[in-house]
Amino acid sequence: MRFMMIVKATKDSEASVMPSQELVEAMQRYNEELVKAGVLLAADGLHPSSNGIRISYPEPGGKPKITDGPFTEAKELIAGYTLIEVKSREEAIEWARRMPDPHGYGEGEIELRQVFEALDLTQNPETLAKETALREQMERLKKS
Structure with missing residues (x-):
């Protein structure tokens, strides 16, 4: 079973505020644990939505609409993700619970x-x- 841990954006992540060195090291240790357990498939942070592009389909069969960022409502945006492959939903929840606060300020939110x-x-x-x-x-x- 594959699960994606979606790290929600904050005002800081949308403002390109970089994580502290302590948080970077904590995330590295966490990712090392995932690798050692053989469950990590991918893990990346995303640039803020100001660098993003949305493609929407407002009409069935119609042309796609292109919208440049930034996008509003930081809490609805994604700042990063971790993709894991585990044996059960419970194991996925346990790994998500072990992730350090992704923003380091008590504002982190992970959607599994x-x-x-x-x-x-x-x-x-x-x-x-x-x-x-x-x-x-x-x-x-x-x-190759």
């Missing part, structure tokens, strides 16, 4: 969401085979 697997979306054998082949191709490209 399970990632859909191909079998969750379809039972069609042809579609599943194509998905498997695509993932295998991605892995080969990563290694």
Whole structure:
């Protein structure tokens, strides 16, 4: 089971305030624990929404609408994420609880969401085979 720990943005993260050295080191130690446990798939911080672009689809079949950042409501924005693969929802919750306060000021908020697997979306054998082949191709490209 894959889960994404979504780190919510704050006014500071949206203002490009960098984390303290202590927080960077705490997050490194946390990521090392995830690696040692063999559950870490990815972990990254995101630039503020002022550097972002939104593509929306306001009308069915219509042209996409492009909107440059910044976007309002920092609490609705994402500042970073950690993607893990674990055996259960409970294990994912335990890892999320161990993450240091992602902003270091008592303002951190993490949203934990399970990632859909191909079998969750379809039972069609042809579609599943194509998905498997695509993932295998991605892995080969990563290694080359």
